[in-house]
Amino acid sequence: MKIDATNIEPNSQSGDRNAAPLRWFLRAVGGITLLAFAAAVMPEKWMIEIGEALGVDPFPAAPLTFYLARHLSALYGFVGIGLLVLANDLVRYRPLVKPLALGTIGFGLIQFVIDAMSGLPAWWTFGESISTLLGGCMIAWLNRHGGGRGARDHAV
Template identity: 25%
Template structure:
């Protein structure tokens, strides 16, 4: 179960690849998907889109390395789980400030939270010595 949750995280994070490679085009497609239509492009938008996409891809590579041996990297698997649990409320706060469509807010915040909870639930129970 841990492996599948980590691989799901990787798949989601790799959606940042277009933003890392073609930030201006990716931003326009994302704006269209969200229902905002054509948006003005500024250097800051291109910079932030490219950096966010690159950060997502970098995190995907790190999680891929962790997923190759979940037993060995169990503390990092737990850290990924807790990070996703905390990302849920963080994304909820960010998304509500935009404001983004409800479907995106739920997918973003609830999705992160549930992935984190599931990942932690799948972790082996620690026994005290």
């Protein structure tokens, strides 16, 4: 198998120029989400202190709690990688944007239910779920109104 190293630039720079706002939004969210990798390896003491500083109930110092917190952080980090890959070649991955938007909106609704059931403060519940819902709506809006190739075919 021969690899053509002359054509390694992503298609997104040449094809779908009107999708730049969507591309930059996905890059921004993806880049910020990469920060979750730091929380995956954060010392337990810091997790406990951050929980106290946020005014939520004390962070339970139990192996399962740290396991879940670290795995969720790692998962968010990998979501960030996925967003960056998608944003880097929107021409190729444009059909995935609609399911991404719908999934993000659905995730925001699920976050609200989970946060409310967990007894988290209202500012946390509304802040997390509404920001996720708005993020999904923004992806859908930018996909629909971003113009370029495939925007009408793949719009939410």
